[in-house]
Amino acid sequence: MAGCRVDRTAFDYQVRLSLSALAPAGHRVDAELVIETSFLLLDPSGQRHELEPDTGASLAPVLELFSQTISSVEIRGKGALHLTFDSGIELHVGPDHIYESWHLTGIGVDPVTVGPGGETDWQLPPQPEPRHAR
Numbered sequence: 001m002a003g004c005r006v007d008r009t010a011f012d013y014q015v016r017l018s019l020s021a022l023a024p025a026g027h028r029v030d031a032e033l034v035i036e037t038s039f040l041l042l043d044p045s046g047q048r049h050e051l052e053p054d055t056g057a058s059l060a061p062v063l064e065l066f067s068q069t070i071s072s073v074e075i076r077g078k079g080a081l082h083l084t085f086d087s088g089i090e091l092h093v094g095p096d097h098i099y100e101s102w103h104l105t106g107i108g109v110d111p112v113t114v115g116p117g118g119e120t121d122w123q124l125p126p127q128p129e130p131r132h133a134r
Contacts, residue, residue, distance in 0.1 A: 001073045001083070001109065004029050006065045013054045015039070015062060019070070019106070031106025037096040044088035064089060078118025095119075 001019060008018035015035040022028050041049040041061050049061040068085040075081055081102055083091040093102045095118030103113040113119075 001029075001031070001033070001070050001104070003070065004031070005069045006067060006085075009062050009066055011053070011056075011059050011062070015051075015053050015059065017065060021108075027108055029106070029108035031104060031109045033102065033104050035093050035102045037093065037099055037101040039094075040090075040092040042090040042092075065091070079114030080118075081114070 004019035004021040006017050007020050008016075010016040010018075013036075017033045017035075019031045019033060020029055036053060038050065038052045041051060041064075043049070043061065043064065051059055051061065053059075064087075065085065068087050068089060070083050071086045072084040073082070077095075079095045079101065081091070081093045085091075095101050095114055096116060098116055100116065101114045101118075103111070105111045
């Protein structure tokens with residue numbers, strides 16, 4: 001996911017980020033990150049936005065992710081996802097005790113699902129260093 005750009009944000013009962021990139025060797029990424037539980041968005045000034053899918057206009061801070069590029073990806077513990085964007089925005093999604101918290105699917109990524117209670121038997125696979133296609 002590092003090097004991917006957010007091409008679309010969408011909201012319903014979930015928060016969806018469409019991601020794309022093209023690596024120098026031609027490795028294409030066309031993926032979707034779906035967030036299904038509460039999450040934290042930190043803006044570049046450090047302001048905290050504690051957000052919940054299916055809450056309409058309160059999700060407006062997520063719109064700032066449009067056209068941002070992911071600069072780093074970290075997954076901790078049982079599936080806590082930490083993304084940092086080139087603008088300094090940070091996105092944090094922890095495992096949920098009852099529901100799936102997030103999943104990643106698409107072309108150029110290995111599918112990842114963090115189910116209820118989190119996951120213990122997986123690792124984020126090594127990823128090529130993509131660059132955004134123009």
